[in-house]
Amino acid sequence: MPEHNVQLSDQVVVLGTMHGKEQVIAPILTQELGVEVIVPTDFNTDQWGTFTREMDRWADQRTTARVKAKQAMEILHRLVGIASEGSFGPHPTFPWLAVNRELVVLVDVKLGLEVVGEVVTTKTNYRQTQVSHITEALEFARQVGFPRHGLVVMASETIPTHPLIFKGILTEVQLKTAIEQVLAHYPHSRVQLETDMRAMMNPTRMEAIAQATHELVRKLRQTCPLCNYPGFERVEQQSGLNCSQCNQPTPLIRLDRYQCQHCGHRHNHLFPQGKLADPMYCSYCNP
Numbered sequence: 001m002p003e004h005n006v007q008l009s010d011q012v013v014v015l016g017t018m019h020g021k022e023q024v025i026a027p028i029l030t031q032e033l034g035v036e037v038i039v040p041t042d043f044n045t046d047q048w049g050t051f052t053r054e055m056d057r058w059a060d061q062r063t064t065a066r067v068k069a070k071q072a073m074e075i076l077h078r079l080v081g082i083a084s085e086g087s088f089g090p091h092p093t094f095p096w097l098a099v100n101r102e103l104v105v106l107v108d109v110k111l112g113l114e115v116v117g118e119v120v121t122t123k124t125n126y127r128q129t130q131v132s133h134i135t136e137a138l139e140f141a142r143q144v145g146f147p148r149h150g151l152v153v154m155a156s157e158t159i160p161t162h163p164l165i166f167k168g169i170l171t172e173v174q175l176k177t178a179i180e181q182v183l184a185h186y187p188h189s190r191v192q193l194e195t196d197m198r199a200m201m202n203p204t205r206m207e208a209i210a211q212a213t214h215e216l217v218r219k220l221r222q223t224c225p226l227c228n229y230p231g232f233e234r235v236e237q238q239s240g241l242n243c244s245q246c247n248q249p250t251p252l253i254r255l256d257r258y259q260c261q262h263c264g265h266r267h268n269h270l271f272p273q274g275k276l277a278d279p280m281y282c283s284y285c286n287p
């Protein structure tokens with residue numbers, strides 16, 4: 001039996017999405033927290049930014065997710081809301097790899113609680129290219145998991161304002177038609193071709209959102225030992241765990257610090273990865 005040990009202010013959680021994220025978020029929250037998830041109809045999230053850049057995101061990822069969750073709650077006059085926000089880009093250390101950072105933010109206005117589930121993964125098909133022929137487009141499509149994943153076609157020279165943009169392409173016929181239409185307008189241009197990163201067009205992204213939701217549930221279940229408030233989160237990590245051979249500090253974690261959002265209680269968890277570090281992580285014993 002799942003534990004329903006997280007006490008939120010409402011048994012109904014409002015999800016701010018227009019991209020079908022309830023498919024993955026709702027079953028997890030229902031199973032793990034025993035809540036019902038509802039979605040406002042005609043909820044337009046494009047005003048806060050689109051992956052296709054007609055609308056830039058106006059704030060950081062966490063703020064954007066929080067604002068979407070709050071707006072969804074207000075529409076349906078509820079106390080608890082949730083929303084997710086994804087970002088894509090090159091990996092900071094391995095720039096030839098693409099990275100998806102996915103946040104799921106839960107807000108409980110009555111409790112004054114905000115908890116974030118986060119996943120950073122290189123498991124994404126995020127890619128862009130320029131093509132001048134359907135053959136090139138089909139080759140790209142094959143590499144990015146089409147037609148299980150959707151594509152976007154647009155006129156490359158006119159980003160971001162030109163209305164000639166085709167999203168949610170899921171068949172070869174749609175792909176061909178979109179490319180022909182762009183080339184009809186701009187016969188000497190190349191066509192911008194991208195993976196569609198909206199959740200309902202991208203099952204790989206849906207998996208990342210599911211993982212971030214599980215992470216959110218895990219954090220919610222960590223309660224404050226003093227006041228029992230949910231979301232007793234790790235706020236700081238200190239490295240410097242001593243080497244088991246020479247006793248010098250290593251980059252491994254020595255201490256995790258947790259803090260309650262409600263009463264401010266702090267807890268230092270010493271040696272979360274063991275009391276001493278394996279000499280293989282020691283720059284003195286294993287340079």
Ligand SMILES: [Zn+2]
Pocket residue numbers: 243244245246247248279282283284285286
């Ligand atoms: Zn050592």
Ligand SMILES: [Zn+2]
Pocket residue numbers: 224225226227228229260261262263264265
């Ligand atoms: Zn507390």
